Structures are given as C-alpha cells and as structure tokens.
Amino acid sequence: YQWAQTSRPGTNLVLQLNFTGEHDQLMQELKIDCNTFKLCGHPICQQRNPLAWSRIDLDLESGEALIEEVQNDWLRIAKRQHRLACIASQNNRAYSYNRDLSDDSNQMLEYTGRVLQAYEKNWSEVMLFTTIRFIKEELGISKIYYHSISTAKVLKNLKYRFPPISLYTDLPRKFCFSRCSDTPIFLQQEKTLRRRLKKLQGQTWFKLEI
Numbered sequence: 001y002q003w004a005q006t007s008r009p010g011t012n013l014v015l016q017l018n019f020t021g022e023h024d025q026l027m028q029e030l031k032i033d034c035n036t037f038k039l040c041g042h043p044i045c046q047q048r049n050p051l052a053w054s055r056i057d058l059d060l061e062s063g064e065a066l067i068e069e070v071q072n073d074w075l076r077i078a079k080r081q082h083r084l085a086c087i088a089s090q091n092n093r094a095y096s097y098n099r100d101l102s103d104d105s106n107q108m109l110e111y112t113g114r115v116l117q118a119y120e121k122n123w124s125e126v127m128l129f130t131t132i133r134f135i136k137e138e139l140g141i142s143k144i145y146y147h148s149i150s151t152a153k154v155l156k157n158l159k160y161r162f163p164p165i166s167l168y169t170d171l172p173r174k175f176c177f178s179r180c181s182d183t184p185i186f187l188q189q190e191k192t193l194r195r196r197l198k199k200l201q202g203q204t205w206f207k208l209e210i
Contacts, residue, residue, distance in 0.1 A: 005068070005069070005156040005157065005158070006055075006057065006068065006156070007057060007066065007068060007147075007155040007156060007187060007193070008057065008155075008186075008187060008190045008192070008193055009190075009192055010057075012043075012055040012056060012057050012068055013055070013056045013057070013058065014043040014044075014053055014054070014055055014056075015053060015054045015055075015056060015130065015131055015134055016043075016044060016045055016048070016050045016052075016053045017050065017051050017052050017053065017126065017127050017130055018048045018049060018050055018051065019048075019049045019050070019051050023049065023115070024049055026111065026114070027049070027111065030107045030108075030110060030111050031107065032107065032108065032111050034049050036077065036081065037049075037073065037074045037077045037078060038050075038073065038074075039073050039077075042071075042073060043055065044073075049074075050074065051072065051074055051075075051119060051123060051126075051127075052070060052071060052072040052074070052075075052123050052124070052126075052127040053070075053071060053072075053127070054067060054068075054069065054070045054071070054127055054128070054130075054131040055067075055068040055069050055071075056068065056131065056135065057186075058135075058139060058141060058186075059184070059185070059186035060139075060141075061186075062143075062184070062185040062186050063141055063142065063143055064141065064143045064144075064145065064184045064185060064186055065135045065139065065141045065143070065144050065145065066144075066145040066146070066147070066184055066187070067128075067131055067135075067144065067145070067146045067147070068147065068156070069147070069152075069156075069163065069167070070124055070127045070128055070131065070167060070171070071163065072123055072124070072127070074115075075115070075116060075119060075120055075123060078111075078112045078115055078116055079112070079116065079120075081108055081112055082108070082109065082112035082113065082116065085105040085106075085108040085109045085112070086105075086109065088105045089105045089106065089109065095108065124166075124167060124171050125171070125174060128171055128172075128174075128175055129175070132144060132175065132208070132210070136210055142209055142210050143207070143208075143209050144177075144207070144208045144209075144210070145184050145205050145206065145207055145208075146168075146172045146177050146205070146206035146207075146208070147168055147205070147206070148168055148169075148179075148203070148204055148205055148206055149162075149165055149168040149169065150200075150203045150204070151200060151203055151204075151205055152168055154196055154199050154200055154203070155187075155193070155196055155200075172206040172208075173206075175208065176208060177206035177207060177208045178206070178207055178208070179204045179205070179206065179207075180204060180205055180206075180207040181202070181203070181204055181205070182205065182207065183197060183200065183205065184205075
C-alpha cells in the first residue's frame, strides 16, 4: 500500500502498448539507446519498447474490471531529453544522456521531435481504447470501472507525486464513462480495504458498461 499503487493487495494485470518496428528502426538509425526511456521497477517488458501501459484489476465472478491507471514514461522522458538537447545545442555544449558517451544533440532532437509530434497528443486515448477493447473482447468483462482522482488518492495512497489530473477526469469522460458512487463488488469483499472504503462515502468512480 505504501508504494505499489494497487487498490487491493496482490498484483495487477499489465497491458503494454509497444512502438512499431518502424519506430525501433528509427532509433537504430539515429543510434538512440532505448534504455534511456525505460524506468527500472515499472511494469514493462524489457524486450520491447513500450509507448505506454495500463494496469487492470479484475474479478471474473462479479464480472468487473478496474482500470487502475494508464501511464507513460517514454514520452515524459523524451520531453526532458528534448529540452536538454535544445539547451546543449543552443549553447554549443556537449550533450549526453548516457554517462559513458558524449552524444549528438542533433540526433536526439530529430528523434524526440518526431516521436513527440506523432504520439504526445493522443497516447492516452490510444492506451485507454486498447484497454477497454482488451477487457471486453479478451476477458469477456462488460462492467469496467476507472478511478477518479479522489478514489485513487484513498485506495492507491497517492500523496506526494500525482499523475496528470486529466488522466482521472477528462480521459474517462472521452470514452463515455459516467460518474457513479458504486464501488466494485470485488473491492467491497476485500477485508483489508474496509477502513479505506469508509473514507470513500460520497466519493465517485467512473463506470462504463458495454
């Protein structure tokens, strides 16, 4: 509960959305190290280059799924590297995103510019659409919950570092999730959550039935 950010004890199912082979080829041509954009400890497959991922909790008996989060490290790190490469280029300084190598800022600027332009505006919509489709078509679940910022703070112990609020407000609304006060049944049945669930009285979730 202190750091895992799962609503109930245990593990979540992770759905990873990977870049295409065309993107990976671009990285190779520009000699960009893909490990620069991956964070240790986050739920990603190291053999692929992930654009984003979602984490899902589910219960087949109640026919419910809870989307815990959609997240993206790659573009956030790309924005930072783009900014650092711009500063280095403007000041004619050496630029390096790798401790052992001095890298060409122009190569990084070309890469980040193309990737940010292609994916920055709509990655969250693509990830959530993919998640909803996976839950419905692969898992056979029609009742899908999504955290509001208030339920996420209480159940996932978000205190200091918050994700973009729009991921817990604007994003679910774009996919016709409606506000509801019903807590997923499988969370209500979890004894370890009773104290925290009492704090949610009057708080709302997002819910989609398809």
